[in-house]
Amino acid sequence: MIAPQPIPQELMTAIHACTHAVIIGHKSPDSDSLNSQLALASLLDQLGKSTQLVSAGPFTRHEIVHYEPLFDAHIAQDFKEHDPLIIIVDCSSADRIGYLADEIDSLTTMVIDHHSAGQGFGDITFIDPKAFSVTYMIMQLFEAFDVPLSDTDAHRLLFGLATDTGYFRHIGPYRGEVFTAVSRLVDSGASPRAIYQDMYGEQSFASRKLIGLLLYRMEEHFQGRLLLTWETFEETEHFGEVNRDTETLYAQMLSVRDCEVIVFVKQNAGNQSCIAGFRAHGESPIDVGAIAAEFGGGGHRKASGATIEYSMQETIALLIDRFSDVFDA
Ligand SMILES: [Mn+2]
Structure with a gap:
């Protein structure tokens, strides 16, 4: 103790x-x-x-x-x-x-x-x-x-x-x-x-549907060491901010075998910027806090985030490219 x-x-x-x-x-x-x-x-x-x-x-x-x-x-x-x-x-x-x-x-x-x-x-x-x-x-x-x-x-x-x-x-x-x-x-x-x-408990019906949608959309990169999903602004509007449960989404994604890092991209209104969330598996040496900091964000080694001033499509491409340096090294 x-x-x-x-x-x-x-x-x-x-x-x-x-x-x-x-x-x-x-x-x-x-x-x-x-x-x-x-x-x-x-x-x-x-x-x-x-x-x-x-x-x-x-x-x-x-x-x-x-x-x-x-x-x-x-x-x-x-x-x-x-x-x-x-x-x-x-x-x-x-x-x-x-x-x-x-x-x-x-x-x-x-x-x-x-x-x-x-x-x-x-x-x-x-x-x-x-x-x-x-x-x-x-x-x-x-x-x-x-x-x-x-x-x-x-x-x-x-x-x-x-x-x-x-x-x-x-x-x-x-x-x-x-x-x-x-x-x-x-x-x-x-x-x-x-x-x-x-x-x-006490979760709304809509919040479970949104998690289902985002999990269904999830992509594997780098032999499954990175998992990525995204949420459009239209979806945030449709499901409602109060029905977003990103912690459960992150936990479900991190529970996938061989997954080391997850990336979640949430589109802002107008598609001029996004919020990116990062989580690293407890066993992974990857410091997602440092990666978020490169994009002007912050957080901890295992949990971080950043606002990125690009469209959702550009942000996803940018982040996959950044993580290719991590996983291909
Ligand atoms: Mn506390």
Whole structure:
């Protein structure tokens, strides 16, 4: 097991000292970000602090659309008057909070995060790159402040952990501490069954049809080491943005034997540009983050993306050509 990072004393001191806290997560929020915000607000409320939850949105992922009413789009004026502590979760750089970066000038900022990239942001930082989710780190805070977990808090903490581990699929050996945490959360009222249903059930009919279409269209390149598919703007309009489930599409494509890299090209309106998504198999040495960066995008070694200013047909040809250097070498 890997022991959690110790909580910095200055973080404990700053939370004890504040009266008002604004809790912000990243734009295009996911379940780890939102549930970290909600659980942290619950902890601070129980410590007698006034809290505001703020997110730049948009709330598009199906499992989180119903969270939107719990969050404000801007920092409230009455909070600004109380010199609030700004707490940013699940963000490795200030630009991840979107336009809210302009609203936190001159306020004390605390960052709680588990990404390894992007340092030097925040006045007080608690960064644990070995933590599988920020909710796992918030759970440590509950224990440090000796605040018991309600069933709602336990549910939120487990939801974030389940999301960022791909429902525990990304956890390798000797990481039993994660399951020790899961055990405590389940015994505090979290339901793995309900969370699985929220994450993988409740899908729309249209979303399954769209995945079927995109999988049927999939092409093999370089003896099946690269799989590619695409989505036209007309299809995005027809099926609806809310019915897009690219993570499931990526997982299905990566599950094909001998596949090392997948490329997904989504056409933008007017066919003047596309969004390209890249994923690499866990065992592959190929760094798709570096390849996305060549096209002005970014991401991680295993997951990345870029906006490419060409038509869909040109983008596909360009990317196959770029990967021919990788696979023919
Ligand atoms: Mn996260």
